[in-house]
Amino acid sequence: MNRKRGVAGIWILAAVLIVLTAAGVFYYNKVYKPSLEQATAQSTSYNVNGQGPQKTGKRTLIAENDGVSVYKDGDYAIIVHGDTEAEFADWNENFGSTNTRVYLQDFDQNGRSDIILLDEETPAGSNETQPLYGLYVLTPSESGGKDPYTVHYTNAENWLAYFNGIVTCYLSRPQAYPNLLQFVMDYSTTNVQFDAQTGLALPEFRAYYTNAPRAQDGNYADVDSIRLDPAMISYDEDENVAHAQIPVYALYKNADEQQIGNITVGIELRNDTLSIRAKSVVYAPLEELAAAAPQR
Known part of the structure; x- marks a missing residue:
């Protein structure tokens, strides 16, 4: 971020912040656990004529790094890492349309590699001088079933509401x-x-x-x-x-x-x-x- 910061007056909250607020806002941090069948069957907030999420039949590569490839096919985000492939149809409506970055790191420090995605979500026509991103952290699923990842997500508005809380x-x-x-x-x-x-x-x-x-x-x-x-x-x-x-x-x-x-x-x-x-x-x-x- 390129905004200036003062060198004086740094204050650190010394404990894990756990309380809620009187600010009148709430935090929405959605954890996605869709299976491939659920992703196909569930409708989303961007249904086309009430038909649910759609595929075009053509994958478009939108990001690639550290052996992880991210594709978009219609309403679906597709993550490919080695032999593992996962599809998600309940992500942000405009996921992958502007600027998407992908990383492979042990984000939660548990010894297993996670997939971190930053996807630009700056509203069209906004006055923002810096891009706003959604953050997706995909951790290996503990279930060992058809859901290879648990997806943890927040964005600019959600995080602000959480902080205000x-x-x-x-x-x-x-x-x-x-x-x-x-x-x-x-x-x-x-x-x-x-x-x-x-x-x-x-x-x-x-x-x-x-x-x-x-x-x-x-x-x-x-x-x-x-x-x-x-x-x-x-x-x-x-x-x-x-x-x-x-x-x-x-x-x-x-x-x-x-x-x-x-x-x-x-x-x-x-x-x-x-x-x-x-x-x-x-x-x-x-x-x-x-x-x-x-x-x-």
């Missing part, structure tokens, strides 16, 4: 320091407290500061709310690590919205679910906006 972010302009924006994030079950006189977060809560913009009248812009954009998911083949970067925006009552920083989160496969990696949640303000914390 665990972490709450706060943005304010402290009344004693109108030239600053104050960003705080913590577990959703934590009651973050602020000093009634200054508006600063109490010392036990880690806060980060950026310079506040000015409105057209010359005064500092009034904060309306905070927005987190869909996660930009990436995979580092050399490190065998997946990350999600979540842009953080300040919304103002009397000025244009402004990106103020990024949250970076590690992704791991834990208990058969794609989850936030322990000690991996990091916030950094944009370098050009970062400000020193006020003296108390």
